Amino acid sequence: MTGHEGLFIAFEGGDGAGKSTQVRLLAEALRARGREVLVTRQPGGTELGAAIRELVLHGDHVSPRAEVLLFAADKAHHVDLVIRPALAAGDVVLTDRYTDSSVAYQGAGRDLGAPEVHDLQMWAVDSLVPDLTVVVDVSAEEGRRRRGDVHDRLEAEADPFHDAIRQHFLSMAAGHPDRYLVLDGTRPPDQLHDAVLERLEAMGVLAP
Template identity: 50%
Template sequence: MPVTPSPGRYAARGVFVCFEGGEGSGKSTQSGRLRAWLEAEGFSVVATFEPGDTEVGRQLRRIVLDPATGTLSDRTEALLYAADKAEHVDTVVLPALARGAVVVTDRYVDSTLAYQGAGRALDVAELEAVARWATQDLRPHLTVVLDLAPEQGLGRFSVRDRIEGESLEFHRRVRESFLQMAAADPDHYLVLDAHLPEEQIEQAVRDRVRPLLDEVAQS
């Protein structure tokens, strides 16, 4: 019997916003801008990232990103990322949402599906089952995809980690995966051209986040 995909779980308190996209697309910059605006509006904000924003996660980040690690089995790499997400959601994301905060994360499950699924060519359905289990099927209320051709994004790095150092074709598959996920669920995604001025991107993000603050954060 075929299994019907889960529609996901959305936190009843707080707001969960995720920034996704390829290398050098400006996720950290826009995460910081959103945080500053939210704090100025009086909201409690937790700005976080994956992999590595827990004590356990820092160790996992070193393993998966340090070029000195060398070659990992694709499945091993995927499971290390899943472990980071499990710890991150349990100890950072869910507690913050439970107290009504706005959580802004730089990367989440979609990065696993794009990089280890499309990039490494693992079975995406199997990979998603692991990632959703690790994160208790918690979904962001909004995922902002900052879209940038990998040729341009990768050119912003003089030194590359294990993932950044992958082939151009790898990163093209990653980009296409992000766009496909966004196209499949437009109610929960916002795709923006990363070439746009930072202020224009910031305003577009604010416009999509503001209704969530009214509908969710005050519930």
């Protein structure tokens, strides 16, 4: 655990991987077991975050460094107003994306330097790290197939951009296997959900 009363789980992965489905399934399972669950997402989750999301993902061109700073501002605000209070109350917080997305998308995808982006993100969230980060892994080609013809600014980037992001997620997970769970996103959603529950049981934070 990371020093808070609640349980903090982040879901990461490329666009179209199926993160949102896994967030929904886990929230339903935890609520059925009597846990208080807060579901949120980044960017977003607050009024400021929603404005940043619209600006960065659907607005006009945003320079790469400005993109990093806007995402960091969203996370700083989001953690202070939403995530930390919920964890202090003993709730389970499930977030669709967190700091690793910025490290992968802007650090690796935009080639701005993963260590530098990581340090900025950690400063923004005052070093709040999830108890578990679930990476739902699919190839860039599979993610594009699933998204179809609807793309935001980041989704519309070419496959090499998404390949770099995927490899960085896998690299982060390989470096810290105690804090990450990598799932093959091509498997049926219920199988992935079962794997998440098994990991939480193994961590001792969820009764079998």
